[in-house]
Every structure is written in structure tokens, then in C-alpha cells.
Amino acid sequence: MANGGAVKTRSEEILRRVRRIEISTRKIVDTMLSGQYHTRFKGQGMQFSDFREYTPGDDIRHIDWKVTARTQSAHIRKYEEERDLTVYLLVDVSASGIFGSVKKSKIDALAEVCALLSFAAVKNNDRVGLITFAGDVVKHVRPKKGQAHAMRLVTELLHQPPVSGGTNIKAALEYMAEVAKHSCVAFLASDFFDKDYEKALRRVSRRHDVIGLRMRDPREASVPKLGTVELEDAESGELFWVNTSSYPFQESVRKESAAFEKELDEICSRTAMDRLDLWTNEDYFAKVVAYFRVRKRRK
Secondary structure (H helix, E strand, O other), X not given: OHHHHHHHHHHHHHHHHHHHHHHHHHHHHHHHHHXXXXXXXXXXXXXXXXXXXXXXXXXXXXXXXXXXXXXXXXXXXXXXXXXXOEEEEEEEOEHHHHOOOOOOOHHHHHHHHHHHHHHHHHHOOOEEEEEEEOOOEEEEEEEEOOHHHHHHHHHHHHHOOOEOOOOOHHHHHHHHHHHOOOOOEEEEEOOOOOOOOHHHHHHHHHHOEEEEEEEEOHHHHOOOOOOEEEEEOOOOOOEEEEEOXXXXXXXXXXXXXXXXXXXXXXXXXXXXXXXXXXXXXXXXXXXXXXXXXXXXXXX
């Protein structure tokens, strides 16, 4: 009975948080983000409509050879612009997301950003879906329209406890490639502490518009000199002692951080993935709005 009361209390707290996030993002969606989002993405996708006979001047890349062989007459595929759009949120819920040296953990801050994007999507009458992942895909909520659906996605994110076992971005991308039948906008929300996902990212980016959302914490960039302390690897649970004040440790952190940044920059460049870096200690809503404004001009 006591446990049931605790579950009820947690559910009520999550519902209150969902309402607070919805209220705090409403003005941004209504007055600032909505138009920029709409202008950039609306109607960008094309979907199959019908076949018709080939006529001189048609793009030969649209010839359907199976229909042509069956009818003994060249036919091409007709396409029409999609009137609405599908947005997918691919959210990393691995244990490294629980880290946070300020008021919020990375996963909590990321959930708020994803809420903002969800509400912007439904404001424009678009479908929005959710794929959460860690070492593998955790949950898939199929894209739908409507405010109630957006609220459900935010609730799912806030309910989801961190998952141990590492991060597998490749698995999330390959899963989305299977379930997303038409071109969509995919927000890949992660700290990108992973390897061997570049090939999958390049393949998915050919068909879908992939935007990386990376939530960072100030303590990931520099570790304070606190002497000898016990640290825990959030992904593996391994405990180890380090002298954070020592020069070798500080230099090791600096070099590893620089190497990781360089590798991530190169992956984004080679795959043509846009990336927006956000910090838990900043106004990340304002930064998202500014990003859309810049992206709108660039596109």
C-alpha cells in the first residue's frame, strides 16, 4: 500500500512537471519558434502518388522498371509534396544522462528541449514520434498529431528511468530507418558518447533531415581540483579513485575532451549532420530559437 502511494506521488509530480514545461514553452512556440520551424521544414518531403507513362523530358531516374517491364511501356513514378511532416525525436536515455552539476541533469534538460520541439510540431499540425534508446532501442511511440499526443511524449520521457549498458546510436538510427517510411526530420538527442555509428548516420542522412541535439554539462569540459575522490562510471557502474588535483589527471581529461570534440566535429562534417550544442546551465530554449533563426536564413 505504501509503495502504491509512492508510485501515485511520482506520477502526480511528473504530471505537474509536464504542465510546467507546457506552460513555459507555450509562448516560445506561439510567438517565436512556430513560424521559423514551419518555414524551414513544412512541405519539404515528397511521397509516391501514382504511375504514368514516360514522356520526353521526364527525369529518367523516376522510371519504374518493374511496371515498365510488365506493361511493355516506360512508366515513371509520380510524386506529390507532402502537406504535413513527420518529426522523430531520437532520445538517448542511457545512464550518462543522469549527470548534472547544476540544477538539472542532462536528461531532464534534454526532455524540456524535446518538449519544446514536440509542441512546435503539433502547433504546425505535424506528426511527432519518439524513439528512446540506450544500449538498444527502449521504446517507440508512433508519430501522431495533436496536443494530447505531444503531452504523452513528454510524459514518457519524464517517466523513463536512466538505462545502464551504454549507448548505441547506430541501433536507434537503423530502427528509425525501418519505421520511418517517408522522409522526416529527426532530432538525434544524445551526449554522443558512442562509437561506430557514422556509417548508419550517413545512410539515414541521405533520406532524412537529421539534426543532432547534444546536451552538455560544465563539469564534463573541466573537472575541478578536489584532491583524491571516488568517481563512478554512470554507464558501467564501475567505481575508481583518482587524484583530481594532479597534473597528469587534468592533462588526461583535457586531451581526451579535445580528441572527442575533434572526432565528433569530423563525423558531423562527413555526414552533413547539423549539430546544436546545449548546456545545462544556460537558457537552452533561447539557443534553440536562435538556431532555427540561423538555419532558416542558411537554408
